[in-house]
Amino acid sequence: MIRVLGIETSCDETAASVVALDGDSTPRILSDIVLSQIEEHAAFGGVVPEIAARAHVEALDGIIEAALADSGVDLADIDAIAATAGPGLVGGLIVGLMTAKAIAAAANKPLIAINHLEGHALTARLTDGLDFPYLLLLVSGGHTQIVAVRGVGDYQRWATTIDDALGEAFDKTAKMLGLPYPGGPNVEKAAADGDATRFAFPRPMKGSAQPDFSFSGLKTAVRQAATAIAPLSDQDVADICASFQAAVADALDDRVSRALNRFRQEFPGEVEPALVVAGGVAANRTIKATLEALCEKAGFAFVAPPLKLCTDNAAMIAWAGIERLRAGISGENTADFVPRSRWPLDSISAPMVGSGRRGAKA
Ligand code: KG4
Numbered sequence: 001m002i003r004v005l006g007i008e009t010s011c012d013e014t015a016a017s018v019v020a021l022d023g024d025s026t027p028r029i030l031s032d033i034v035l036s037q038i039e040e041h042a043a044f045g046g047v048v049p050e051i052a053a054r055a056h057v058e059a060l061d062g063i064i065e066a067a068l069a070d071s072g073v074d075l076a077d078i079d080a081i082a083a084t085a086g087p088g089l090v091g092g093l094i095v096g097l098m099t100a101k102a103i104a105a106a107a108n109k110p111l112i113a114i115n116h117l118e119g120h121a122l123t124a125r126l127t128d129g130l131d132f133p134y135l136l137l138l139v140s141g142g143h144t145q146i147v148a149v150r151g152v153g154d155y156q157r158w159a160t161t162i163d164d165a166l167g168e169a170f171d172k173t174a175k176m177l178g179l180p181y182p183g184g185p186n187v188e189k190a191a192a193d194g195d196a197t198r199f200a201f202p203r204p205m206k207g208s209a210q211p212d213f214s215f216s217g218l219k220t221a222v223r224q225a226a227t228a229i230a231p232l233s234d235q236d237v238a239d240i241c242a243s244f245q246a247a248v249a250d251a252l253d254d255r256v257s258r259a260l261n262r263f264r265q266e267f268p269g270e271v272e273p274a275l276v277v278a279g280g281v282a283a284n285r286t287i288k289a290t291l292e293a294l295c296e297k298a299g300f301a302f303v304a305p306p307l308k309l310c311t312d313n314a315a316m317i318a319w320a321g322i323e324r325l326r327a328g329i330s331g332e333n334t335a336d337f338v339p340r341s342r343w344p345l346d347s348i349s350a351p352m353v354g355s356g357r358r359g360a361k362a
């Protein structure tokens with residue numbers, strides 16, 4: 001039996017969780033506590049790093065205590081502490097990793113420094129018991145990536161965004177249109193009453209051979225359309241949101257279908273290939289339906305873990321710790337590990353020219 005305490009503080013969620021694995025049985029999430037800071041940041045229309053770090057300091061001890069209490073496991077019976085060590089906002093990472101180091105030192109437990117993206121990448125094995133290899137589409141406020149997940153610690157980034165992350169594009173669109181933060185759910189809500197054909201927004205990168213993403217041109221097109229017809233009525237806002245969402249779905253369809261083709265070529269022996277989605281944008285029903293239809297056409301299983309485990313949480317960090325312990329590659333688990341605000345999953349992939357991981361989230 002392996003039991004790991006996970007800690008996540010890389011952006012604006014303070015989270016702790018205990019996950020257990022008994023032999024080869026199904027893993028169990030014994031506790032999973034996530035405290036969102038959305039209210040603290042809403043007035044600013046985005047995550048404010050200093051406010052986030054302070055909120056983590058205030059909340060983390062209590063969240064860890066609650067996660068241990070909920071799990072019914074004593075700290076003495078925990079096998080390791082796994083904490084997000086990057087990428088993300090460095091203030092929050094310091095709070096989480098230092099707390100984890102202190103607990104590990106005091107309780108004499110190993111510490112495992114986890115890459116937040118690895119947490120997202122391995123979640124489908126926690127929730128759906130998926131076997132390697134599979135394809136991951138991560139669409140959140142800070143990242144838009146397609147990753148071939150080949151094994152624990154064995155990831156290849158096949159695509160990333162050359163400018164904004166998709167969630168960021170939703171948030172900025174919402175802000176331009178006067179919709180509240182976080183923008184994604186509000187754009188989706190407004191789009192429900194809109195005409196998706198009213199504005200012919202660009203489908204960024206459509207047709208390019210590399211499955212990379214770009215959303216800043218789309219954002220500019222939205223701004224121009226909104227400025228041209230200002231002041232906006234509710235119907236105008238709804239039509240812009242619906243047209244924006246249709247452009248995004250269409251662009252994703254093209255980009256992801258190229259990655260599915262590449263997966264077929266690189267893993268010809270995979271009889272049941274799968275596409276996994278993670279990140280807050282995966283909550284969008286239009287996007288989900290588009291990806292589901294694409295997978296069906298291409299003969300891929302479509303795996304969307306429950307939203308609570310798709311967005312930032314600590315169960316995925318605890319699980320990544322278990323995967324690393326089990327694979328014998330708990331790796332960089334020294335007390336000297338320093339938080340990394342940037343930490344690509346795939347060290348071979350060169351950074352994109354002009355790419356901004358501008359958003360805080362991963
Ligand atoms: O995964 P997440 O909760 O946090 C990280 O970024 O790690 O993702 C948050 C992002 C925000 O940009 C939010 O606007 C977007 O996901 N989002 C959505 C929807 N729900 C959340 N975007 C589009 N449609 C939604 N329904």
Ligand code: ZN
Nearest residue numbers: 140312361362
């Ligand atoms: Zn994340």
